[in-house]
Amino acid sequence: MSETLARRELxxxxxxxxxxxxxxxxxxxxxxxxxxxxKRGWNTPPGGAIVDARPGGTFRVRSVAEDDGREMVTExxxxxxxxxxxxxxxxxxxxxxxxxxxxxxxxxxxxxxHTTVHASRTAEAGMRSxxxxxxxxxx
Amino acid sequence: MKTGPDQLSTTFQALADPTRRxxxxxxxHGEATVNELAEPFPMSVQAVSKHLKxxxxxxxxxxxxxxxxxxxxxxxxxxxxASDWLDGYREFWDExxxxxxxxxxx
Numbered sequence: 716m717s718e719t720l721a722r723r724e725l726x727x728x729x730x731x732x733x734x735x736x737x738x739x740x741x742x743x744x745x746x747x748x749x750x751x752x753x754k755r756g757w758n759t760p761p762g763g764a765i766v767d768a769r770p771g772g773t774f775r776v777r778s779v780a781e782d783d784g785r786e787m788v789t790e791x792x793x794x795x796x797x798x799x800x801x802x803x804x805x806x807x808x809x810x811x812x813x814x815x816x817x818x819x820x821x822x823x824x825x826x827x828x829h830t831t832v833h834a835s836r837t838a839e840a841g842m843r844s845x846x847x848x849x850x851x852x853x854x
Numbered sequence: 855m856k857t858g859p860d861q862l863s864t865t866f867q868a869l870a871d872p873t874r875r876x877x878x879x880x881x882x883h884g885e886a887t888v889n890e891l892a893e894p895f896p897m898s899v900q901a902v903s904k905h906l907k908x909x910x911x912x913x914x915x916x917x918x919x920x921x922x923x924x925x926x927x928x929x930x931x932x933x934x935x936a937s938d939w940l941d942g943y944r945e946f947w948d949e950x951x952x953x954x955x956x957x958x959x960x
Contacts, residue, residue, distance in 0.1 A: 725944055729951050733958040741954055750960075751953035754946055828947065 727828045735818040738826060739799035742814060743768040753778040757787065768796050774804050861913065865936045868912035873897070874905050878928060881915060885927035 731738050741747045745766040749759035753776075763777040774791040791812070795803035802814040812830040819825055868874055877891055892902040906926055909915045913932035918925045 725940070725947065727944075727947055727951065729955070731955055731958050737958060738954075741957060747957070750957045752950055753953075754949040755953070826951075828951070830947075 724829065724831045729826045729828070730819070731824050731826060732822070733824060734822060735799050735816050735824045738816055738824045742766075742802055743796075743798075748776065752776050752789075753787070756781045768793060768798075768802070770794060770796060772796070861932070862936060862939055864912045865914065865932050868908050868914055869936065871905070871908075874909055877902070877905055877909065878914060878933075881926060881928040885925045887923040887925050889923070891926065 741751065743766055745764040748766055749761075749764045752759050752764065757778040757780055759776055759778055763779075765773050765775040767773045770793055772793045774789075774793060776789045778787045778789070779785070780787075789806070791804040791806040793802070793804050794811070795801060800816050803811065805811045810831055812828070815827040815829075817825040817827070869878075873895060876895070880886060880891060880894075888899055888903055888906065891906070892899045895902060906915065906917065909926075910917055914929055915926045916929050917927075
């Protein structure tokens with residue numbers, strides 16, 4: 716059994732072929748964030764993203780499913796904002812996400828992403844999947 | 855297995871303890887009694903019994919009702935449920951970051 720599963724945390728590291736400032740803006744500029752946020756098939760409508768990148772500022776994204784118009788809202792508050800290298804935000808459930816950007820010196824940027832998931836957030840997701848399954852069974 | 859709104863929380867809380875994970879790892883090899891489970895741990899049978907109760911409540915194990923020794927065995931469904939949920943969460947970020955890379959190229 717993985718430690719990751721037990722601790723409910725996730726680490727993802729990516730290297731982007733772009734300077735750090737550009738990757739930073741992808742996170743902190745609402746219009747740019749709207750171009751990539753969410754799974755494939757989920758889009759952020761115009762004005763659907765609010766990114767007030769300063770400590771205490773709001774992070775809110777409303778995504779709409781292409782196929783059936785379902786909506787999903789992600790809401791969090793910025794805890795730390797250190798341009799252009801470090802972002803920390805916390806959701807209402809107590810889950811905390813950290814984004815760290817490192818300039819690799821050759822025009823590329825390494826992004827390290829880490830998130831913890833609070834139990835209540837877990838419960839909420841469990842409830843969602845339970846409702847989804849219930850909906851599937853209805854005629 | 856019945857999955858209520860709080861089932862996943864209970865499962866993750868049960869999995870958060872290293873002793874309980876070790877007990878599960880042992881049960882993955884086959885059923886065992888409380889005494890057998892207590893053997894490798896520097897703790898009393900009563901303490902192991904408490905851990906088993908937590909695991910049972912989380913739906914991660916089932917225990918015999920009749921025999922005095924009450925063997926325990928693993929219930930794979932709850933574990934899969936928890937793992938599937940985390941996979942879904944990972945998928946969200948993986949796909950988002952794929953799209954982020956595409957946006958940077960555009």
